[in-house]
Amino acid sequence: MKLIIAIIKPFKVEDVKAALTAIEVEGMTVTEVKGFGRQKGHTEIYRGSEYTVDFLPKVKLEIAVSDEILDKVVSTIAKAAKTGKIGDGKIFILPLEEVLRIRTDERGDAAV
Amino acid sequence: MLTLPLSLRNTLFTCGLALLLALSGISSRAASSPTSAHSEATLEQRVASLEAYLANTDPAAGAKEGTVLASTGVTTQSALAVGPGHNAWMMISTVLVLFMTLPGLALFYGGLVRTKNVLSIMAWCLGITSLVSVLWWACGYSLVFGKNFHSAYLGGSEYCFFRGVEGAPNPDYSYWVSQQVFAMYQLMFAIITPAVIIGAIVERMKFSAVLVFTSLWLLLVYCPLAHMVWGSTGLMNGVWNANASIKAIDFAGGMVVEMASGWSALVLCLIVGPRAGFGKTPMPPHSMVLCMIGTGLLWVGWYGFNAGSAVAADSIAGNAFVTTTFAAAVASGTWAALEYFWRGKASVLGFCSGAVAGLVGVTPACGFISSTAAIWLGLLSGSISFLACTKIKSFFRYDDALDVFGVHGVAGTLGMIFTGVFASTAVNHNLATHLSGIVGQTLWREQLRGMGLTLVLAVIMTGFIAFSLKWTIGLRPSKESEMEGLDQSEHGEHGYIYDASNI
Numbered sequence: 375m376k377l378i379i380a381i382i383k384p385f386k387v388e389d390v391k392a393a394l395t396a397i398e399v400e401g402m403t404v405t406e407v408k409g410f411g412r413q414k415g416h417t418e419i420y421r422g423s424e425y426t427v428d429f430l431p432k433v434k435l436e437i438a439v440s441d442e443i444l445d446k447v448v449s450t451i452a453k454a455a456k457t458g459k460i461g462d463g464k465i466f467i468l469p470l471e472e473v474l475r476i477r478t479d480e481r482g483d484a485a486v
Numbered sequence: 487m488l489t490l491p492l493s494l495r496n497t498l499f500t501c502g503l504a505l506l507l508a509l510s511g512i513s514s515r516a517a518s519s520p521t522s523a524h525s526e527a528t529l530e531q532r533v534a535s536l537e538a539y540l541a542n543t544d545p546a547a548g549a550k551e552g553t554v555l556a557s558t559g560v561t562t563q564s565a566l567a568v569g570p571g572h573n574a575w576m577m578i579s580t581v582l583v584l585f586m587t588l589p590g591l592a593l594f595y596g597g598l599v600r601t602k603n604v605l606s607i608m609a610w611c612l613g614i615t616s617l618v619s620v621l622w623w624a625c626g627y628s629l630v631f632g633k634n635f636h637s638a639y640l641g642g643s644e645y646c647f648f649r650g651v652e653g654a655p656n657p658d659y660s661y662w663v664s665q666q667v668f669a670m671y672q673l674m675f676a677i678i679t680p681a682v683i684i685g686a687i688v689e690r691m692k693f694s695a696v697l698v699f700t701s702l703w704l705l706l707v708y709c710p711l712a713h714m715v716w717g718s719t720g721l722m723n724g725v726w727n728a729n730a731s732i733k734a735i736d737f738a739g740g741m742v743v744e745m746a747s748g749w750s751a752l753v754l755c756l757i758v759g760p761r762a763g764f765g766k767t768p769m770p771p772h773s774m775v776l777c778m779i780g781t782g783l784l785w786v787g788w789y790g791f792n793a794g795s796a797v798a799a800d801s802i803a804g805n806a807f808v809t810t811t812f813a814a815a816v817a818s819g820t821w822a823a824l825e826y827f828w829r830g831k832a833s834v835l836g837f838c839s840g841a842v843a844g845l846v847g848v849t850p851a852c853g854f855i856s857s858t859a860a861i862w863l864g865l866l867s868g869s870i871s872f873l874a875c876t877k878i879k880s881f882f883r884y885d886d887a888l889d890v891f892g893v894h895g896v897a898g899t900l901g902m903i904f905t906g907v908f909a910s911t912a913v914n915h916n917l918a919t920h921l922s923g924i925v926g927q928t929l930w931r932e933q934l935r936g937m938g939l940t941l942v943l944a945v946i947m948t949g950f951i952a953f954s955l956k957w958t959i960g961l962r963p964s965k966e967s968e969m970e971g972l973d974q975s976e977h978g979e980h981g982y983i984y985d986a987s988n989i
Binding site: 418419420421422423425426427 | 598768769770771829833835836839875876877879880889892
């Protein structure tokens, strides 16, 4: 089992969700986050005051998947989230030791 | 066929009957009142009184000059009568000016501070409204509009605790508006003026210090200044006081409200000092949406402020209405256009700041200048305030947080000079009473003298009050309180509670 953490552009969330639903991914957790990478921030001006906004808004997706569908899910996210411009985000893949579904006590692949 | 349920028909019948009874009551009273009230007045006197009401002139004047003179009649009548139309407009104007502070200014300023300080602005606006109302009742109104001190600098004591402030008009200020209504209208100006000042020292002044400052500033700056400019015996009341030694004109408060608050704000923010982290920590507005709503409320309320300052629903009020609109609209667009050419983007804050600058600029001028002059004034107010807020402030690096000086001080000062140059007796016939020799000629010199006195009074008194407070109760909260935000440390509340566990 693997945990996929994808940081993507906020306006790509719906596209990614639709693409993942189409390949029958059954759940995900979405968080609004802030951060920076190579894209860096931008400048805002309020009357005479200039502020550099270093942290840009992004959306973080967390999806637990079984090893069989991992590659398919990752390539689907990458395809749906791509604009080709700087700031598209990153996908991290982490090993996942155990999963437990609280309602039924199922564990492992059955709970993913 | 339409059939109604029995109960509904009964209700309709009862309502109709009640309406008829009410109407008959009104008509019988209307029929009986003229005979009793006008029994001693001749027809000519009654017509003269009505004409005086329509022309907003002295109803007693006709009786004095007329051929049919009666000892009672018109004069007795006029002492009691108020003009319903003028009175109604002044009550609406009063509400509009209160609306400028609550919630107009509270939202305009509240949106421009950081999330942790939004409620402190609301608390200050509410606190000032509450405090100034009581002071106005106790002595404020009397010190401005009384006259038993026989002074050009301060009013009198006869209206303290609102003694004698009743339904009848005070003919020194209006022949047709109840003195009560006039006093309430003027109260709203006394509220918004200190409320404007706080924009310079947001996010870093103690609540207690704000309230004490407001009380002292009202008594030491506002009351004398308002008497000098608007009091019937005032030193700078060029329009109405034949003996005014400075024949300045100020229709709705360019000196009393805008210059006084703008220059006082500059002095106060220099004495209070900059916010912790000023120049290092980003301090962007937390909600431009609130700021825009506040601007809209200010703009709408300003019609009460400017057109209401005619203290009548007459053609001068109408002229003020027109000039207010054009100056605000042009200044708003000017500021945004300058941003667009300078930086490539026109911002909402630019439109908002420009609108307020235009409204400030036209305040002393609105009832004295033509609509074309208002367009020019809008262009000037918008562009010069833009330069003051973006270039001058960043050059001197003082922390006038919400640009009270850059907008109110600068545009108010500009508007006063402009008023002296463009005021015209064709627009406002009252300028011909005492000023016919100088309007359009040397009036601007009188304006400069009045402005000089306003500036000196505001700067010296504000400095005196601020230093007195700094050395006694202190002006600032502790560093920790300031970092935590005044909402929590001073008021024990948060403006926004977004907590997943509360949904």
